[in-house]
Amino acid sequence: MPLHSLQHLSSTAVLGLWQLTEPPAELWAQLPQATTYQTLMPTTADAVRQAQWLAGRVLAHALLWKLVGAAQDGLVVQNDATGRPWLSGVEAQPLTLSLSHSGEWVAAVVAQGSRAGVDVEVIRDKAQRLASKFLSAAEYDDARAATQAAPDTAHMHYTRLWSAKETLYKLAAQRGIIFKKQLLLSSFVPEESGEIPGTLVLDGAETRHCICYYQPAPGYVLTFCHEPNP
Structure with a gap:
C-alpha cells in the first residue's frame, strides 16, 4: 500500500508517509482536481520527479481529508516563487503544508493554525x-x-x-x-x-x-x- 501511514501529531496536525511505487499515470488517477494540477506540474520534471511531485500532492490531500474532512474542497497545493509549497483557498482557516521526498519515500505534514517542517x-x-x-x-x-x-x-x-x-x-x-x-x-x-x-x-x-x-x-x-x- 503506497500510503504507508497517517499519524496525528496533535489535534491540529497530521504527519503522513507515502512509499512511492507507482508510475505517474497511476498517481494522476488518485489526485483530486487533476485538471488544475496539470497546469502546475513543472515542465522540466522527468518521470521520477513527476512521480515524487504527484505523490506529494496525493499525500497532502489525504492528510487534508484526515484533518479537516470535506472542508478541503477547492484546496490546491501551490508553490511560491522560491518553490515552497502552500495551500490556496484556505483564507477562512489557515493551513500550513510541509513536503519532502527522497528516493522512494514522500513525507508531508498538514497543520491547522500552526507551523510545521518535515524532511x-x-x-x-x-x-x-x-x-x-x-x-x-x-x-x-x-x-x-x-x-x-x-x-x-x-x-x-x-x-x-x-x-x-x-x-x-x-x-x-x-x-x-x-x-x-x-x-x-x-x-x-x-x-x-x-x-x-x-x-x-x-x-x-x-x-x-x-x-x-x-x-x-x-x-x-x-x-x-x-x-x-x-
Whole structure:
C-alpha cells in the first residue's frame, strides 16, 4: 500500500508517509482536481520527479481529508516563487503544508493554525562529506564524538543532522538563512528515534524548538517539527 501511514501529531496536525511505487499515470488517477494540477506540474520534471511531485500532492490531500474532512474542497497545493509549497483557498482557516521526498519515500505534514517542517532523506555519505559547510564548530565536534565509538553509524548520524537542519529551515519559512550560524542543534544522545533540541537565530532573536527523528525504513531518516505559530 503506497500510503504507508497517517499519524496525528496533535489535534491540529497530521504527519503522513507515502512509499512511492507507482508510475505517474497511476498517481494522476488518485489526485483530486487533476485538471488544475496539470497546469502546475513543472515542465522540466522527468518521470521520477513527476512521480515524487504527484505523490506529494496525493499525500497532502489525504492528510487534508484526515484533518479537516470535506472542508478541503477547492484546496490546491501551490508553490511560491522560491518553490515552497502552500495551500490556496484556505483564507477562512489557515493551513500550513510541509513536503519532502527522497528516493522512494514522500513525507508531508498538514497543520491547522500552526507551523510545521518535515524532511526525509536517503542515508548516504554526502552529509558527512559536506558537514563542515552546514555544521557549526561545536556541532561538528559533537558529531565526531558521537560517531567515534561507532563509525558504522556515521552516514546515518550526519544525514540525520542535515535533515534536522532542513526541518528547522522549513519551520523558519525564510530564505537566505545560513545553516551553520542560524540553524543550531544542541547535543543529544543518538538513538533509533528521539528528539534533537534546536535553536533558530532570526532577526537578532533566538527561539528554541524540538525536532523529532526516526527511521521510516532501512536506509532512510525522517525529521519533523510541529508547534503553534509564534
